[in-house]
Amino acid sequence: MDSGRTDLITAIGDKMEWLAERQRILAQNVANADTANFKPKDLAPYDFKNTLAQAMVAPAVTNPHHILAGHHAKPGAQVTKAKTYETLPSGNAVNLETEMMKVSQTGMDYAQMSSLLKKWQNMVRIAIGK
Amino acid sequence: MANEFNNLMEISASGLTAQTRRMRAIAENMANANTTPASPTEKPYQRQIVTFKSVIDKVDGSNKVAVNGVVKDKTSFGKKFDPGNPAADKLGYVQTPNVNTLVEMMDMRESQRSYDANLTVIDASRTMLMRTMDLLK
Numbered sequence: 001m002d003s004g005r006t007d008l009i010t011a012i013g014d015k016m017e018w019l020a021e022r023q024r025i026l027a028q029n030v031a032n033a034d035t036a037n038f039k040p041k042d043l044a045p046y047d048f049k050n051t052l053a054q055a056m057v058a059p060a061v062t063n064p065h066h067i068l069a070g071h072h073a074k075p076g077a078q079v080t081k082a083k084t085y086e087t088l089p090s091g092n093a094v095n096l097e098t099e100m101m102k103v104s105q106t107g108m109d110y111a112q113m114s115s116l117l118k119k120w121q122n123m124v125r126i127a128i129g130k
Numbered sequence: 131m132a133n134e135f136n137n138l139m140e141i142s143a144s145g146l147t148a149q150t151r152r153m154r155a156i157a158e159n160m161a162n163a164n165t166t167p168a169s170p171t172e173k174p175y176q177r178q179i180v181t182f183k184s185v186i187d188k189v190d191g192s193n194k195v196a197v198n199g200v201v202k203d204k205t206s207f208g209k210k211f212d213p214g215n216p217a218a219d220k221l222g223y224v225q226t227p228n229v230n231t232l233v234e235m236m237d238m239r240e241s242q243r244s245y246d247a248n249l250t251v252i253d254a255s256r257t258m259l260m261r262t263m264d265l266l267k
Contacts, residue, residue, distance in 0.1 A: 016262075017134075019258075020134045020135065020138070020258065021134070023138055023251075023254070023255060023258065024134060024137060024138045024141065024192060026251065027138050027139075027141040027142050027145075027251045027255065028141055028192055028193040028194075030142065030145060030244075030247050030248055030251050031141050031142055031144055031145030031148075031193075031194060031195045031248060031251075032145075032182070032184050032193060032195050033145070033244045033247060034148075034149075034152075034182055034195075034240070034241075034244055035182040035183060035184045035195055036181070036182065036183075038184050038193075096243065096247050099247070100247060100250060103250065103251055103254050104254065106254070106258075107257055110258045110261060111257075111258075111261055114261040114262065114264065114265060117265055118264070118265060121265065
């Protein structure tokens with residue numbers, strides 16, 4: 001197995017970790033749906049392209065005029081303030097519908113990522129003849 | 131990773147506990163909506179309000195929810211003309227609790243909705259955890 005492929009698997013794992021972390025943030029928002037002065041949070045969007053650029057072989061810079069494709073920053077799970085459009089008189093800005101939508105979106109993305117991993121697993125299984 | 135999911139469920143569980151406590155206060159309010167005092171000098175039942183606060187778990191840094199306290203509603207009591215009641219004052223009025231059953235019903239619905247939302251999050255988290263476990267098969 002060449003390292004390029006396993007790197008892609010690492011990328012999927014990274015995304016899954018990001019999704020789990022996002023689910024945690026969303027659970028906090030839902031749990032605090034009736035807490036005074038609570039503002040909902042969210043994670044900064046996951047940059048898959050960036051991770052993919054890391055997984056792939058990066059072109060070498062042999063001339064100062066070369067422009068490096070994709071910067072090599074680690075995809076950070078940065079907690080940001082979620083956009084809200086309604087704040088209650090108590091100062092709470094959690095909108096349950098929005099949060100539930102995000103929760104199901106996260107769940108679906110997670111399912112997608114895990115089935116991708118499963119597919120890769122099956123492929124390896126075929127390759128080793130089991 | 132699995133640990134992350136455990137934390138996740140604990141957060142939602144804290145929401146469930148807090149909402150349950152609120153439900154209890156609502157039930158007590160409803161049950162005592164007509165509790166008049168035993169004598170003219172005593173006060174009738176005073177409505178209870180549950181307040182929440184966001185607490186940061188020192189172990190994993192997550193924002194859980196906890197009951198801040200149960201406070202009494204400071205709204206003035208009602209009055210009912212009932213001269214035969216042992217709790218009636220000289221003019222024949224009895225003080226009634228400051229509970230409005232309609233407000234309680236609304237509060238109950240809100241609490242129920244939040245409870246359901248927390249349950250749904252637990253369900254979603256469980257599905258995610260199961261998917262992770264399926265990768266082992």
